[in-house]
Amino acid sequence: MTHSEPIFRLEGVTRRYADLTALDQIDFVAQNNGYISLLGPSGSGKTCLLRIIAGFEKPDAGRVWFQGQDITDLPAHERGIGFVFQNFALFPHLTIFENVAFGLRNGETTVAEEEITSRVAEAITMVGLAGLEDRSPDQISGGQKQRVALARTLVLQPKLVLLDEPLGALDANLRDRMQTELRAIRERLDVTFLHVTGSETEALAMGDSVAVLDAGKIVQYGTPDEIYDTPDSSDVALFLNRFNLFDGRLESGTFTGPFGKVPAPTARANPKDVYAIRYDRTQIFDQGAPLPGPALPVRYLANEYLGSSIVFLFEAADGKTIEVDHHLSFGEPRELEIGADYVLSWDPAHAIIFGQEVAA
Numbered sequence: 360m361t362h363s364e365p366i367f368r369l370e371g372v373t374r375r376y377a378d379l380t381a382l383d384q385i386d387f388v389a390q391n392n393g394y395i396s397l398l399g400p401s402g403s404g405k406t407c408l409l410r411i412i413a414g415f416e417k418p419d420a421g422r423v424w425f426q427g428q429d430i431t432d433l434p435a436h437e438r439g440i441g442f443v444f445q446n447f448a449l450f451p452h453l454t455i456f457e458n459v460a461f462g463l464r465n466g467e468t469t470v471a472e473e474e475i476t477s478r479v480a481e482a483i484t485m486v487g488l489a490g491l492e493d494r495s496p497d498q499i500s501g502g503q504k505q506r507v508a509l510a511r512t513l514v515l516q517p518k519l520v521l522l523d524e525p526l527g528a529l530d531a532n533l534r535d536r537m538q539t540e541l542r543a544i545r546e547r548l549d550v551t552f553l554h555v556t557g558s559e560t561e562a563l564a565m566g567d568s569v570a571v572l573d574a575g576k577i578v579q580y581g582t583p584d585e586i587y588d589t590p591d592s593s594d595v596a597l598f599l600n601r602f603n604l605f606d607g608r609l610e611s612g613t614f615t616g617p618f619g620k621v622p623a624p625t626a627r628a629n630p631k632d633v634y635a636i637r638y639d640r641t642q643i644f645d646q647g648a649p650l651p652g653p654a655l656p657v658r659y660l661a662n663e664y665l666g667s668s669i670v671f672l673f674e675a676a677d678g679k680t681i682e683v684d685h686h687l688s689f690g691e692p693r694e695l696e697i698g699a700d701y702v703l704s705w706d707p708a709h710a711i712i713f714g715q716e717v718a719a
């Protein structure tokens with residue numbers, strides 16, 4: 360099977376609620392057999408887009424294509440697209456086996472009992488729940504419920520599975536484990552996952568590609584590395600929560616910000632002038648030390664350990680909080696004195712500059 364043909368395609372998909380445009384002429388082509396994260400802030404239209412692809416809602420304009428067929432007017436149950444709900448939506452009065460078998464028993468076509476037994480067993484094994492078939496949903500954990508919800512969808516052998524914040528109801532430890540498992544399960548099947556999340560960490564960790572939705576528009580679509588290294592706009596950079604962003608003024612190849620004037624030989628078109636440097640590329644110096652680039656005077660506030668890294672929080676002269684990420688693989692972090700003055704700097708080649716006056 361070729362992996363280059365699109366599994367689904369959106370063409371000018373628009374959805375309005377009264378005078379609110381929830382989805383604004385979305386064009387999108389999803390390649391087959393991949394893990395796509397759909398990332399966006401609350402209210403950006405993620406659920407709405409998923410419901411339109413699933414067929415639970417109709418667009419006001421535009422078309423939805425699935426495996427080369429226009430399915431815009433096809434009811435949800437005829438689309439052959441799987442949907443995993445955030446709250447799992449299991450039937451409490453049915454066993455795990457019967458929950459997974461439900462779609463096969465109640466589908467358009469009759470499936471022989473023997474085939475139901477073997478397909479359900481296969482799906483349950485796939486998600487690692489063999490042995491729990493006879494339990495009811497209230498006798499299993501949150502993570503296991505999530506797996507039942509997934510098995511119930513996978514047993515129908517869809518080519519596309521839509522997952523609406525599938526890890527949102529799980530605690531942090533379980534979320535990490537399920538991230539790895541979801542990816543592994545998908546890789547074993549010839550299936551595309553479209554995973555909606557509001558968490559940039561989850562989207563970047565899980566997706567082979569990430570689509571960023573903002574105010575009803577897809578503002579960037581690329582690999583996690585592309586999005587992380589080169590956000591297309593200051594809004595995407597802000598939402599990624601990995602960049603210190605400074606307002607300032609870009610004029611004639613120079614950016615003037617709270618760190619003074621710095622050369623800005625290249626910049627990306629943006630509605631406002633913003634200078635961005637990643638948390639993990641921002642370095643801490645004592646006052647008077649030689650610097651690799653701009654100088655931002657700051658006061659040290661606090662730090663926070665995050666497992667593999669430590670985050671240092673500083674306050675700039677204008678009151679803005681600045682973050683520095685120190686990955687512990689680079690060695691022990693230096694000791695800092697709370698309330699003392701330091702200077703932050705960075706290699707200017709790592710900065711991303713966004714400007715209003717960028718010629719196309």
Ligand SMILES: Nc1ncnc2c1ncn2[C@@H]1O[C@H](COP(=O)(O)OP(=O)(O)OP(=O)(O)O)[C@@H](O)[C@H]1O
Binds near residue numbers: 381399400401403408
């Ligand atoms: N049935 C509805 N009637 C009116 N407005 C709606 C309806 N459904 C969604 N909206 C609006 O459409 C916009 C997009 O909603 P949607 O639920 O898709 O956002 P989301 O990105 O999934 O947000 P969240 O992450 O908070 O779930 C929001 O402004 C929302 O208030």
